[in-house]
Amino acid sequence: MSHVGEYSKQIKWIQFVAFPFFVGISLWIWFASQAGDQNLQLIIGLGVIPTTYFYLACLFVMLENKRIVKLLKPIGRVGQMAFTNYLAQSFIGLAIISCMGLEVVSPSDVVIIAILIFVIQMIFSVIWFKFFKMGPFEKVWRFMTYGRKTVPNK
Structure with a gap:
């Protein structure tokens, strides 16, 4: 975990790139679920990778904070x-x-x-x-x- 700080630029870049995908897919999932879309599972599947990258990048940034x-x-x-x-x-x-x-x-x-x-x-x-x-x-x-x-x- 001590080496995470060395990659802070790359991690923040991943956050920056993954965030719009995360928001977009989250909204798409919400609207699809409200409409009863039959392709909901496919839409959720499309969101797995960008969501995972976004969550992990946020977790790495948070865990650099000693209080957290x-x-x-x-x-x-x-x-x-x-x-x-x-x-x-x-x-x-x-x-x-x-x-x-x-x-x-x-x-x-x-x-x-x-x-x-x-x-x-x-x-x-x-x-x-x-x-x-x-x-x-x-x-x-x-x-x-x-x-x-x-x-x-x-």
Whole structure:
């Protein structure tokens, strides 16, 4: 990530070129969806590449800002223990559903539950990395792969 600054001119050029395509295709998709156009999926497909370039260029520019990097650090911690969090999300979701007393989960409940799970995982991950260098299941996986302890605790 430290080399991104070397390419800032090229990244800003990509933003400048991709932005009109992004706006144009976004408007085209919106109008096509409002009109019930049968070619909507094709239009969306045409927008994938310019939209991806625009989003990535914006992300690279944003991540050059130290405050934004610091703000997004908890999300990065969740990613650092992705296997642990993947395994835990079912149990956390089940606990939340049980506490809410839901027998049938509506789409709006799913959104609320997903947000709660992610917040819980961010808090857990940040706390975990204050004491350890990797997640618990990542450590087990690494031990099973290499047969020895490879990364010590802090």
